[in-house]
Amino acid sequence: MSSASNRRRATRAEPDGPPVERSGRVWRIRSVDAARQVLRARRATRQAGFTAEFVPKGFLKHHPILMSDGPLHDEQRSKVGRFFAPKVVAERYAGLMDAAASARIDALVGEFDLAEVALSYSVEVTAEVVGLTHSDVEKMARRLVTFFRQPPADLTRPDLGRSPRQWLQAAVNGLVPIVRFHLADVRPALRAHRRTPADDIIGHLIAQGYTNADILVECVTFGTAGMVTTREFIAMAVWHLLTDAALAGRFRDGTQAERLAILNEIIRLEPVVGHLYRRVTEPLEVTCPAETVTLAPGDLIDVCVRAANADPETVGPDPLALRPGRELPPGVDASVLTFGDGAHRCPGQPLALLAADALLTRLLARAPVVVREPTLGWDDLIEGYTLRDFVLRVG
Numbered sequence: 001m002s003s004a005s006n007r008r009r010a011t012r013a014e015p016d017g018p019p020v021e022r023s024g025r026v027w028r029i030r031s032v033d034a035a036r037q038v039l040r041a042r043r044a045t046r047q048a049g050f051t052a053e054f055v056p057k058g059f060l061k062h063h064p065i066l067m068s069d070g071p072l073h074d075e076q077r078s079k080v081g082r083f084f085a086p087k088v089v090a091e092r093y094a095g096l097m098d099a100a101a102s103a104r105i106d107a108l109v110g111e112f113d114l115a116e117v118a119l120s121y122s123v124e125v126t127a128e129v130v131g132l133t134h135s136d137v138e139k140m141a142r143r144l145v146t147f148f149r150q151p152p153a154d155l156t157r158p159d160l161g162r163s164p165r166q167w168l169q170a171a172v173n174g175l176v177p178i179v180r181f182h183l184a185d186v187r188p189a190l191r192a193h194r195r196t197p198a199d200d201i202i203g204h205l206i207a208q209g210y211t212n213a214d215i216l217v218e219c220v221t222f223g224t225a226g227m228v229t230t231r232e233f234i235a236m237a238v239w240h241l242l243t244d245a246a247l248a249g250r251f252r253d254g255t256q257a258e259r260l261a262i263l264n265e266i267i268r269l270e271p272v273v274g275h276l277y278r279r280v281t282e283p284l285e286v287t288c289p290a291e292t293v294t295l296a297p298g299d300l301i302d303v304c305v306r307a308a309n310a311d312p313e314t315v316g317p318d319p320l321a322l323r324p325g326r327e328l329p330p331g332v333d334a335s336v337l338t339f340g341d342g343a344h345r346c347p348g349q350p351l352a353l354l355a356a357d358a359l360l361t362r363l364l365a366r367a368p369v370v371v372r373e374p375t376l377g378w379d380d381l382i383e384g385y386t387l388r389d390f391v392l393r394v395g
C-alpha cells in the first residue's frame with residue numbers, strides 16, 4: 001500500500017526543517033516525541049492557537065474550553081468527557097449516526113456535491129450531542145461556516161500580521177455570525193432546555209450554572225471545532241477511497257476495526273488542524289534525541305502537526321505512504337497528533353471517526369464515481385485544508 005497515488009493529497013509548501021527549530025522567539029516542533037513533551041507540559045504553557053490570545057474573555061464567567069487552561073480547564077474537560085467516551089459514543093449515538101447517514105445517502109440521486117452532504121451530516125450529528133436541536137440543520141450549517149470567513153492571520157506575529165482595517169473586518173466577521181448563531185440556534189435550544197432539562201452538553205452546562213453567554217461561546221467552540229473539522233475529514237477520506245480501488249475494497253470488506261484503522265491512517269496523513277500553538281509561561285526543557293533545549297517564558301511554540309505526523313522516528317519508513325495498521329511505538333495514537341495531545345487533546349475523536357465510518361460505509365455501498373475532484377483550499381484559523389466542489393455521481 002505505498003504507491004504514489006495514496007500519498008498525502010493536501011500538499012502545501014511548508015518549510016521543512018529539523019525536529020526542533022528555533023527562529024527568534026518561535027520554536028517549530030516537527031518531532032512527535034518533542035511535540036508530546038510540549039503538549040503534555042501542564043502549567044508551563046497556555047493555549048495560543050485559534051487566535052485564543054486575542055479573544056476577549058473578560059465578560060465570561062467560564063472561559064471557552066478550547067481557550068482555557070489550568071485546573072478549571074481540567075474540570076471542564078472531565079465534565080464533558082462523559083459525552084465523548086468511545087463506549088458512550090458507540091452505544092448512545094450509533095443509532096443517531098446510522099439514521100442521519102442513511103437519510104442522506106438513500107436520498108442521493110445522480111450528481112451531488114459531497115462537501116455539502118458531509119457538512120450537513122457532521123452538523124446534524126454534533127448538534128445532537130451538544131443539544132442544538134431546535135433549529136434547522138441546513139441553515140445552522142450555513143451559519144457555522146461563516147465563522148471561518150476571517151482575514152488572513154499569522155499566529156507567529158504579535159499583531160497576527162493584520163492591518164487595522166483587517167482587525168476591524170475580523171471583529172465584524174466574528175461578531176455578526178455569533179449574533180446570528182445565538183438568535184437562530186442557541187437561544188431556542190436554551191429555552192427548550194430550561195423548560196425540559198436534557199442529558200446533553202447544553203443541559204450539563206445549564207446544570208453547572210453557566211450563563212447564556214458562556215453557553216453560546218461553548219456552542220461556537222463545539223460547532224467550529226467539531227462540525228467543520230469532521231466535514232473536511234469526511235471529504236478527504238472519500239477522496240482517498242474513491243481514487244484507490246484497493247483501499248476502497250479493503251474498506252468495504254473490512255470489519256469496523258479495519259475500517260477505523262484506514263480512517264485513522266488517512267487522517268494521520270491529512271491532519272485537518274495543521275498547527276497547534278502554545279505560549280510558554282514557565283521555563284520548559286524539551287529533549288529531542290540529539291539535544292535538550294530550554295524554552296523561555298513568552299516564547300511561542302508551533303507544533304507542526306503535518307510534519308510531525310510524518311516523523312519517520314515515530315511512524316517508521318515511507319512516512320507519507322498510506323499504510324493502515326502501520327506499526328507505531330506503544331502509547332502513540334493511530335492518528336499520531338491529528339487530535340492533539342495532553343491537556344487540550346480533542347475529546348471528539350471517537351465521535352468524528354464513528355460518524356465518518358457510518359456515512360462512508362453507506363456511501364460506498366452505492367458505488368459512487370468521481371465526476372469532479374475537489375478544489376483544495378487552506379483555512380488560516382485551523383491552518384488546515386478545505387475541500388470544496390467535490391462532485392460525485394451515484395447510479
Ligand code: HEM
Nearest residue numbers: 065066225226229230233272273338339340344346348352
Ligand atoms: C476530524 C475531526 C476533528 C479533528 C481533526 C479535531 C482536532 C482537534 C485538535 C487538534 C484539538 C486540539 C487543539 C489544541 O491542542 O490546541 C481539538 C480540540 C477540541 N475538539 Fe476536536 N477535532 C475533531 C472533531 C471534533 C468533534 C467531533 C468534537 C465535538 C463535538 C470536537 C471537539 C473539540 C473540543 C471541545 C476541543 C477543545 C478541547 C480542549 O481544549 O480541552 N472535535 N480538536
